[in-house]
Amino acid sequence: MWPARGRHVGPDAEGVLRHTLRQLKDSQAIDDCLEVPDSGADSGGDSPERVFEARWRVPDEVTVRARLSLAPDLGGGREWTLLAEAEQPWDPAWPSPVTRFWPEYGDWDHDAATGLSLSRITTLPEDDKDVRRLLRDSGHDGWCVHVVVHEAMTTDERGRLPLTRWLPATLRHRVVEHRAAPHQLRVVNWALREFDVEVPRGGAVVLPGTPAPSGYDAEDFTVRTVFLDGSEPADLVAAVTRFAALPQPLPDGAGEALTALREDWHLLTLEEELARERKRVAMYVEALEAMTQSRDLYREATERAHEALAAYRESAGAAPAGQQPSGARTTSPFQQLTRTLERLKGGAKALRPAATGQDKEEDTDAGPKGSDG
Known part of the structure; x- marks a missing residue:
């Protein structure tokens, strides 16, 4: 990536x-x-x-x-x-x-963080406050590699060649080169204290960025001497290349951009379009199978519920009128049926209200007639 x-x-x-x-x-x-x-x-x-x-x-x-x-x-x-x-x-x-x-x-x-060039040398401003602000912003940037180079003496045209011309192709648009004039060494190092790095006189340092990559050690990315005579600064190129090769944490906002690249990609080849459609069809088939299985389970449960309800109604029909089995809201139809049958064992008398004396006589008189019948 x-x-x-x-x-x-x-x-x-x-x-x-x-x-x-x-x-x-x-x-x-x-x-x-x-x-x-x-x-x-x-x-x-x-x-x-x-x-x-x-x-x-x-x-x-x-x-x-x-x-x-x-x-x-x-x-x-x-x-x-x-x-x-x-x-x-x-x-x-x-x-x-x-x-x-x-x-x-x-x-x-x-550069998005500082507005500085990604391919040319950037001379640090003369005002100390502007230097501190610029280096603070650069030190917290996680998208670009920021390199601070101190000129031990004022350079001529040969020393004004940008570092990027010697970098590997992949790094040429990810490096910002800051040049500090000879008299700016003290203010530069004062500004970089919060990052625990320091620029040697006539040397350079690669800033860690925020967050710093795992394995970053300021000593490993500090170059003691950089010859600004038009020759390749081999030690500095090696330090920048090593820094870029470290396992880098994603800078702020890169996670969302990477997700968009992977999940919202539109430029598909014909093979990729076919693979995407096959994957989509497989997903639909799986969803349809799950829906069918759920439908069958629901149908089976419904049939069993109807059977239990029919049995419950038959058992409830054997009970005297006006009586409803208790616990209908908290028990299943099978439990209701069992309890109804148990209550029927006691006979119809146990489920009827107590009779008055007059009722007893009527029941006595009606008894023989009912028995003759």
Whole structure:
């Protein structure tokens, strides 16, 4: 998985993306691309969120899928978030996914947290408060790798070559290089105390980010000397590469972007569409089987309930009129039937009210007549 976040500060970011994707598809640098229909329907405003998808292959026919979301313009440009995922572990030699959406150079090339360039050297401001604020924001950023380089002496043009030109392709759009002038060493280290790192005189340090990756040790990512003479700063390149290879926690917001990439993907091949439909059909079949089984169980339970109710009514019909079996709300029909039969064993007299003296005479007189009958 490869994450990146930046900011497009110029006009017509959507038009730039459409044009670049169309060119890359025509040149077969990417296999296919798509602007998700109505992706900004619920965002509102003049610049709603837009979503673009692209698919390409890297060496050994490994497929990479990537999703770029372009946020609404809230002032200061439009923030973009890019998540790419490959079928195999990411190789640093693979092309940067940024180059599959944006042109080589353009207004997109700015860090979202600080607004600084992702490909050029950034000189720290002269005001101490601005230095502290900028480095504090950089130290808390989890999307980009921030590197602070101190110039032991003022450099010439040979020393103004950006670090990114020597980095592996995958890292060239994820690194922000801060340059501190010779007189700024004290204020820089004062600003970095909260991150427990320090820049050596004439050296450099890779900031841990927030949250810091597991295994980060400031000593391992501190370079004592960086020669700013136009030659490759090999030790610094190695430190940045090692840092990028550490198990990285997902930066803030990357989890949602990764979920959208995996679960809301639209750019499907024919085989993927068929596989998705087969999976959907299997899901429907399983749901239908479960519904059928539930229906059969319900039908069986209903038939048994009707049988019990019929038996209960037969037993209730044998009881004298006006008498209702007790406990009807708390016992089953089978229990009610059993209790009714037990009560019938005592005879009809036990269920009738006590007779008066007159009733006894009538019963006595009626007895022989009934017996003769």
